[in-house]
Structures are given as structure tokens and as C-alpha cells.
Amino acid sequence: MNFELSYGSHLAAKLERTQSYLQRCGQPALLISSGVQEPIFQDDYYHPFVVNPFFKEWLPLLNVPNCYLLIRQNGRPSLFFHKPVDIWHKVSDLPEAFWVTHFDILEYSEPQQLNTLLSGLLSALGEPSLFIGLAAAIPDVSGVEWLHNDSAVLNHLKYYRARKSEYERQSIEQANAQAAQCHTAAKEAFMAGACEFEINKAYIGALNLREHELPYGNIIAVNENAAILHYTHLQTEALHRSRSFLIDAGFSVNGYAADISRSYCREQGEAASCFQNLIDELDKAQLALIDELKPGMHYLDAHKDMHRRVGDILHAADILKVDGESALAEGITGKFLPHGLGHLLGVQVHDLGGWQQNEMGDISEPPSEHPYLRLNRELEEDMVITVEPGIYFIEPLLAELKSSSQSVCVNWDLLDSLRPFGGIRIEDNVAISANGNQNYTRKFLP
The missing domain is CATH 3.40.350.10 (Creatinase/prolidase N-terminal domain)
Known part of the structure; x- marks a missing residue:
């Protein structure tokens, strides 16, 4: 380019x-x-x-x-x-x-x-x-x-x-193109049964990278490790069972980052089929939400919308006994999606200014029920953001849910069968435009 x-x-x-x-x-x-x-x-x-x-x-x-x-x-x-x-x-x-x-x-x-x-x-x-x-x-x-x-x-x-020039958008797009090659190599290694360390080697080997050249430490999480949001341990032991794989890894061009996540399942069986269905449905919901983003929309509203969609996905899968609207209102969806929907992207992976409302520095912090949202301002033309919903089975959060009055809303037998799969995250890099958003990630990676 x-x-x-x-x-x-x-x-x-x-x-x-x-x-x-x-x-x-x-x-x-x-x-x-x-x-x-x-x-x-x-x-x-x-x-x-x-x-x-x-x-x-x-x-x-x-x-x-x-x-x-x-x-x-x-x-x-x-x-x-x-x-x-x-x-x-x-x-x-x-x-x-x-x-x-x-x-x-x-x-x-x-x-x-x-x-x-x-x-x-x-x-x-x-x-x-x-x-x-x-x-x-x-x-x-x-x-x-x-x-x-x-x-x-x-x-x-x-x-x-926060608003990116054409040069900056081109750089992020090209970073996505390069990262996609590495993601493909990592997926192939996982499907062949590689351990986390070997999968990471496949990622950096695809384009002859040194790890410190990446914009952040790769998250290469197999099985239960996918429930650890920022997992970077990279186990070297051979796996007896390789059920699921969550990868969150990027690339950098001209100092501008790509930040991409994908989830995969390679096991067969009833629980695996349910987990793959969750991946497929979250993927559809993420793409549908991206199509609805536009200048003037507040990102907090998009974040809450995704929580409702996640609740509906869990309800349709018979994991929750209530719909998405009720699950959001009761604080249940936060146990499955504890992080924010996304963030600004640029010369920093979590680019600065996500809470800032004007050039004077006035800050609007996210509400207490969504404390980890990194972007809490209206979307603008030419912003580049991540959209990264997830569904996770995180032991401490599930323990809180089980001990609460909302425990009756959960099909615990089905949920327990999904714990070994860890979790799901699907993350794309999107340039906001009034004439149709540009999804840089999906140009190169399904």
C-alpha cells in the first residue's frame, strides 16, 4: 500500500x-x-x-x-x-x-x-x-x-x-491484512492439535515476527484458559484434549495496531455442538451490531444492546431461562460478558481519549454496572474502534451468580458442561462512517 x-x-x-x-x-x-x-x-x-x-x-x-x-x-x-x-x-x-x-x-x-x-x-x-x-x-x-x-x-x-486520517485508516487496514495471515496460521496449528506455545510460534512465524514487535502480548488460550480474559501464559505441555481455542492477537503497520480475536471449537459431542452454536450466534450478533453503528450513536448504548443480544443467545441455547432484556436488567449478562464492548484503536491498542468528551479533558466515566467500558462517548465519522463481544464461563463470576437470587435463571447442568471450553471472543476493527462502516478485519479474516 x-x-x-x-x-x-x-x-x-x-x-x-x-x-x-x-x-x-x-x-x-x-x-x-x-x-x-x-x-x-x-x-x-x-x-x-x-x-x-x-x-x-x-x-x-x-x-x-x-x-x-x-x-x-x-x-x-x-x-x-x-x-x-x-x-x-x-x-x-x-x-x-x-x-x-x-x-x-x-x-x-x-x-x-x-x-x-x-x-x-x-x-x-x-x-x-x-x-x-x-x-x-x-x-x-x-x-x-x-x-x-x-x-x-x-x-x-x-x-x-480519536478521529483517524486516511493515512491512519490505511495503516490499520494493512495491519489487519497482515494479522489475518498470522491468525490463519494459528488456527491451522490449533486444529492440528498444537499446544499454546506451538500455536504462538505459528502466529509469529507466519510473517517472521519477533514477539516484542507485536502491539501487545498474544492471548493464545486453549480450553479452560479461554475464560481468563488476559491470558498470556503459553503452556508448552502437549494437550490430551484440545476442545476450544480463543486467540486475541494483532499486528502493527506504521505504528498503528490491529487487534483481532477469534474463537474455534474442534471437539465433537453434545456440549461441543452447543459451544459451536454459541460461537456462530455471537458472530452473527456482532456483525449485525456493527451494521447498526453510526456517527452520533453513543457507544454505551451499543454496549448495552450487545448485552441484550448475548442474553438472547444464552436464552435460545437454554443456558438462561430469561430473555436478554431481563438478563441485562438483572445484571446476569455481566457474569458472562464482564468487559466492555470495545475501545478506540490506533497508535495504542487501547487508544487514549475513550472517556474524554471534549478537548478540555472533561471525562464521562462509564456507569457502575459497566465499569470496564473503555469507550464512553458518541461515535464520530472516521473513528476506528474494536467491537469485541464475548461469552465466558469464568469460575469466580459463575460462583457469584450461583450464590445470588438469579441462580434460578440458569440451567446449571448445561452450563457446567460448557465450563471446560472456557469462553468466546470475536473482535473486529471497524472504521465508523455515515456511508457504511468499514470492517477492516472481515476483509481478510472470516
């Missing part, structure tokens, strides 16, 4: 909005760090480098610590590219990439060189400049005062990050 044209428009729009903010607020400049390579405590090795998300939404320079992006009230942005003299490690060269012509690029090797360059650009401005990043990355520039991680500028950037 050619990103050159869409990237120019993406950067121009971000630059215009940010420079307008700086002028309006009387701030002379904004400096954003790519991040630092953090040492392991009491060791001479380092943690894997993770780029600052506020940096990578401007440019896809993802693996080079100690770089800086400078935006002033007027003019082109400046990139300070760190190229140290180092006999121990490979030093990154400036990429020959589609984005480099949009920046004034200054290379430096030592911190003092950076400080001199920044001093020449900023010291005459007279006012404190904004800085975003870790405290360890703040340059010691003579004559320059920094406002570190100022909440007003962070709120401004987070709020507008």
Missing part, C-alpha cells in the same frame, strides 16, 4: 491543528520525545524499546530512542535524529521512507549537540516550551524552561486522536 500521498495530508492536518493550539494558548513550541532505552534494574541490559505514542502518531520512526520532534507556532516540524557513535550496538540510519521529506532533519550524536541545536531554536522565544515524554528524556537546554506533560496539551492531542 502506498502511504505517501495520504501521509502528507495526515501530517498537514495535525500540524495545522497543533500550531493553531500553540498560537491560541501562547505556547512557543512543543517538543515530543521518541523515548529512551530503559535499563533493567541493577543490570547492564535494557528493556525492549517502546516508542512514545505521542511521537509515533506524527511519524512512523518506531525503533530509535532519543529522537525528538519539535513543532513551533509556524514553519515545518523539525526532527532531531539520534545517531550515536557506538561500537557495541547497531546504529540506526535515517530511513529512506515516504515521510522524511516533510521534516527538517538534524542529526546529533551526543546530548550536548542536541542541547546546542535546541538552544539556538528556542532560547530566544522567552516563554516555557511544552515537552511530552518521560522525565528521563527532558533535554538540559540552557535558557529553556519546560512544561512537562502539561495536561491541557495532552487532553487536546488525545481528544483529536
Whole structure:
């Protein structure tokens, strides 16, 4: 996919909005760090480098610590590219990439060189400049005062990050295309009887990935482990029975993430047939809900709608003795679907700003009965979100349900037969549009 044209428009729009903010607020400049390579405590090795998300939404320079992006009230942005003299490690060269012509690029090797360059650009401005990043990355520039991680500028950037440019949407779409290849390889490994560790090897081997290059740790959960929402243990033991498989795994393109979940069943029998039916019905309900999402709809309403659909699925399967509306009202569906329906997606898997109502930073937290909802605002044109309903058999939650007055609403014999299957999650990445939503995941993965 050619990103050159869409990237120019993406950067121009971000630059215009940010420079307008700086002028309006009387701030002379904004400096954003790519991040630092953090040492392991009491060791001479380092943690894997993770780029600052506020940096990578401007440019896809993802693996080079100690770089800086400078935006002033007027003019082109400046990139300070760190190229140290180092006999121990490979030093990154400036990429020959589609984005480099949009920046004034200054290379430096030592911190003092950076400080001199920044001093020449900023010291005459007279006012404190904004800085975003870790405290360890703040340059010691003579004559320059920094406002570190100022909440007003962070709120401004987070709020507008929710709507994605064409370049960002293209990046997420391409990330879905790549992730789909890995998901297919993982499914085939599961169907062949592989253990969790081997399934994960198939996933990362499909595109020759290193695990730290993924946007998050893969969830590869077989059988009962699928009931653990963020399961990342990766058992290495061979499986005597391989009933079910839940995978939640992604990919990243230009720093933008795909976040995809699927569930599968390979066992035969009455309980397995019921579990496969739950997968099929949840899949239909998820797609139907995606078709109904539109700008102006509040995501909390969509979340509650999915709870009703989940309740109806459980009722039709004879697991619940009440319909979805009653199950939602009684708090029963939350025992089977405890997490939120989805979240914003972008340079962070759980992209920031999901509760934020405006650029000033006003927050609307989700209601107490749905505390884990990460997106609690109205949908807007060009938002990219996940839609990830689930049905889980989580032991502590089922124990709460069994000890409550709602216990009589459950067919416990049938439910108990499903516990060994763990649970189901189906997750797609969707761009919201008034002219029909774009489901990036289903373009490449059924």
C-alpha cells in the first residue's frame, strides 16, 4: 500500500491543528520525545524499546530512542535524529521512507549537540516550551524552561486522536491484512492439535515476527484458559484434549495496531455442538451490531444492546431461562460478558481519549454496572474502534451468580458442561462512517 500521498495530508492536518493550539494558548513550541532505552534494574541490559505514542502518531520512526520532534507556532516540524557513535550496538540510519521529506532533519550524536541545536531554536522565544515524554528524556537546554506533560496539551492531542486520517485508516487496514495471515496460521496449528506455545510460534512465524514487535502480548488460550480474559501464559505441555481455542492477537503497520480475536471449537459431542452454536450466534450478533453503528450513536448504548443480544443467545441455547432484556436488567449478562464492548484503536491498542468528551479533558466515566467500558462517548465519522463481544464461563463470576437470587435463571447442568471450553471472543476493527462502516478485519479474516 502506498502511504505517501495520504501521509502528507495526515501530517498537514495535525500540524495545522497543533500550531493553531500553540498560537491560541501562547505556547512557543512543543517538543515530543521518541523515548529512551530503559535499563533493567541493577543490570547492564535494557528493556525492549517502546516508542512514545505521542511521537509515533506524527511519524512512523518506531525503533530509535532519543529522537525528538519539535513543532513551533509556524514553519515545518523539525526532527532531531539520534545517531550515536557506538561500537557495541547497531546504529540506526535515517530511513529512506515516504515521510522524511516533510521534516527538517538534524542529526546529533551526543546530548550536548542536541542541547546546542535546541538552544539556538528556542532560547530566544522567552516563554516555557511544552515537552511530552518521560522525565528521563527532558533535554538540559540552557535558557529553556519546560512544561512537562502539561495536561491541557495532552487532553487536546488525545481528544483529536480519536478521529483517524486516511493515512491512519490505511495503516490499520494493512495491519489487519497482515494479522489475518498470522491468525490463519494459528488456527491451522490449533486444529492440528498444537499446544499454546506451538500455536504462538505459528502466529509469529507466519510473517517472521519477533514477539516484542507485536502491539501487545498474544492471548493464545486453549480450553479452560479461554475464560481468563488476559491470558498470556503459553503452556508448552502437549494437550490430551484440545476442545476450544480463543486467540486475541494483532499486528502493527506504521505504528498503528490491529487487534483481532477469534474463537474455534474442534471437539465433537453434545456440549461441543452447543459451544459451536454459541460461537456462530455471537458472530452473527456482532456483525449485525456493527451494521447498526453510526456517527452520533453513543457507544454505551451499543454496549448495552450487545448485552441484550448475548442474553438472547444464552436464552435460545437454554443456558438462561430469561430473555436478554431481563438478563441485562438483572445484571446476569455481566457474569458472562464482564468487559466492555470495545475501545478506540490506533497508535495504542487501547487508544487514549475513550472517556474524554471534549478537548478540555472533561471525562464521562462509564456507569457502575459497566465499569470496564473503555469507550464512553458518541461515535464520530472516521473513528476506528474494536467491537469485541464475548461469552465466558469464568469460575469466580459463575460462583457469584450461583450464590445470588438469579441462580434460578440458569440451567446449571448445561452450563457446567460448557465450563471446560472456557469462553468466546470475536473482535473486529471497524472504521465508523455515515456511508457504511468499514470492517477492516472481515476483509481478510472470516
